[in-house]
Amino acid sequence: MKKKKSYIWLSILSIAFFLGLWWFVTDVIGMFKSTVLPSPVVVAQTFIKKMSSTAPDGATLPQHIFSSLKIALSGYLAGVVIGTPIGIMMAWYKRVDLFVRPVFDLIRPIPGIAWIPLMIIMFGIGMTSKVVTIFLSAFVPCVLNSYTGIRQTKDVHLWVGQTFGASNFQMLLHIAIPTALPMIMAGVRVALGSSWTTIIAAELLASTRGLGFMIQQARGIYRPDIIICGMLAIGAIGSLLSYVLQKIENRVVKGVIHN
Amino acid sequence: MRKKIIECSRVSKEFTTDRGTVNVLQNIDLDVYENELLVLFGPGQCGKSTFINCMAGLDIATSGHVTVNGHKVEKPGPDRGVVYQRTALFPWLTVMGNVEYGPKCRGMGKKERREKAQYYIDLVGLTGFENAYPSKLSGGMQQRVGIARAYCNEPTVMFLDEPFGHLDAQTRYLMQEELIRIWEKEKRTIVFVTNNIEEAIYLADRIVLMTNCPSTLKAEYQIDLSRPRDYTTPEFLQLREEISAVVDKSI
Incomplete structure (x- = not known):
């Protein structure tokens, strides 16, 4: 204690x-001059003011945060919900693996932000282009981790299932997925990190609202205090999200000793 | 005449690797009778596990065949339970979850399978540990769960593949006693694999001695010592000497 x-x-x-x-x-x-690196006191004052003021970028800090979170989480959830089952299916069913793998291997090394230019051309600078970009950057780690996790299933556990007469699907559900769960959850956490990074990058490049947009606008008018405010908000929210996810993980993953 | 549960007839098993074919089992004939505790005893890498896998259906004999209760073994099934060398418990399930898994696979209702599982958990002496996860249990307790899990599925025959091999000596003696206690209370046909001669003589109704690869059955000993057995009686030691003499020559 x-x-x-x-x-x-x-x-x-x-x-x-x-x-x-x-x-x-x-x-x-x-x-450092305050126009280059403002003191923490100035940043704190700006932070308080920005909670309610829409100057100079047209929205308050909470509005920017909400906008970024909304887009990041929608893309992220889609990536988890679609990516995890695909990874599981690839690892369990050889034919799915053979069918999906060539395309997946091609997409995998492309970083999330590299999709942004194409997405902007296809969907404009609104919400859709960003959601799709984030979906792609969350999708990849979810597929990879659930695939690796399922592949770690021990033969001896499958033998137990077989000697109990479990069907192939029962063994996937009762043995392989529980084995993979810690790995899957780690993928879900990595995906959250990359979603949050990607939304900020996407907003820096092209947008009309969001934390990345706020930072980019502040750079244009030499307001490092607003930039730092935005950066700290990005950091705090990122930490908070992964903290929440860690709590969920501790509840879901059972039988493993937590340190 | 006692009822034959397992009949192995001219069972051979080859494994093909990059370096050629390895002949692991050669023409093994063996019958196992109802409620018999048969010990397969042999040196380290002599194909005992392979033989068990062939009987359990996890491997298929290259030639010859195995029947259990008159049915030819072609794949694993709930009539043949296995307790493994290293604990093969599901770490994500509690003791209860592990023990009730077999009946659950067969679609037994929750209340019924819980009762059944509780009976076997009590039988192996784990009352009070129903909700513990395997990672919190000692090696001996984990093997008790493995035994309860195999029992709970009510198989015709149980294969125990060196189940006490990695336990410390003290726990090992205790578990041997426990296995006999459990088996005398709930008789089943058991095929027990070991490379420990004392364990073999302590447990067996009958010992079948296997040779090194390619494995064949070298000798058979009916053990008529009364139970509970004592490792230090002259009869025990004499048997031990007799059997070791034969083993040593075959290695």
């Missing part, structure tokens, strides 16, 4: 040290 408490202090210290250093190089010794 006592030990855990001291670890929490260590974590708080790390953030305090970071803020202190930032404050030191800006407000205290003036190493």
Whole structure:
């Protein structure tokens, strides 16, 4: 108990040290001009103001966050819901593997953001182009991880299933998928990370709202305080999302010792 | 005349690898009788597991055939349960989940299979651990779950493939006692594989000695010592000496 408490202090210290250093190089010794790197105090003020103000980019910070989240999560969910079963089917049914693999191997190395130019031409700069882009970047890790996870199924577990007279489908459902679950959940987490990264990149390139858009606008008018505000929001929301997912994972994955 | 449960007739098994054909089993004839505890005993890599797999239907004999209860073995089935060397428990299921898995596969109702599973969990001495996950159990307890799981599916015959091989010596003795206790309470036909001579003599109604690859059956011993057996009685030691003498020559 006592030990855990001291670890929490260590974590708080790390953030305090970071803020202190930032404050030191800006407000205290003036190493950077405030038009280049504003102090944490300025950023905090901007943050509070931006919660309700639509200047200078036409929307408040919560509106930008909501817009980014909405697009990122729709594409992400589609990627998980479609990608995971495809990976499972590829690993379990040889014919599905042979059919899907050539196309998948071609698509796999293309980073999510490389789809953006084509998507903009096809769907414009609205929501659709981004949702499709994010779908693709979430889809790939989901397929890969569920495929690898199913392939880790132990022969001896399948033998047990066979000697109990389980059908092929029962063995997939009762043995292979539970085996793969930790791997699948890891893929779902990686996919969330890449969805969140990709939405920001997509908004930087072309959009009319969202955190990436807000940052890009602020760069145009030399407002580093808004840029940093946006970056911190991106970081905080990204951490929060993966924290929530970790909690879900701990509930779903059973029988494995959690550290 | 006792009822024959397993009949193996001229069973041979070859494996083809890149380096050619390996002959693992050669012309094995063996009958196993109802409620008999038969021990297959032999040196390290002599194809005991392969033989068990052929009887369980996980492997198919290259020539010859195996029948269980008069049916030719062509694939695995619920009439033949297997307890494996390393625990093959499902780590994502609780003890209860593992034990009730067999009946569940056959579509037995929840209440009925829970009762049945509870009976065998109690039988192997794991009462109170129903909701524990295998990762929280010791090696001996995990093997108890494996035995309960095999029992719960009510197979005609159970194959135990060196189930106590990786346990420490103390637990191993205990589990041998336990297996006899369980088996005397719920008689089944058991084929038990081991490379440990004491274990073989302690458990067996009959010991079948296998030779190295290609494996054949070298000798057979009816063990008529009364149970519970004691490792240190003169009869036990004499049998031990007699059998080791034959094994040593064959290695």
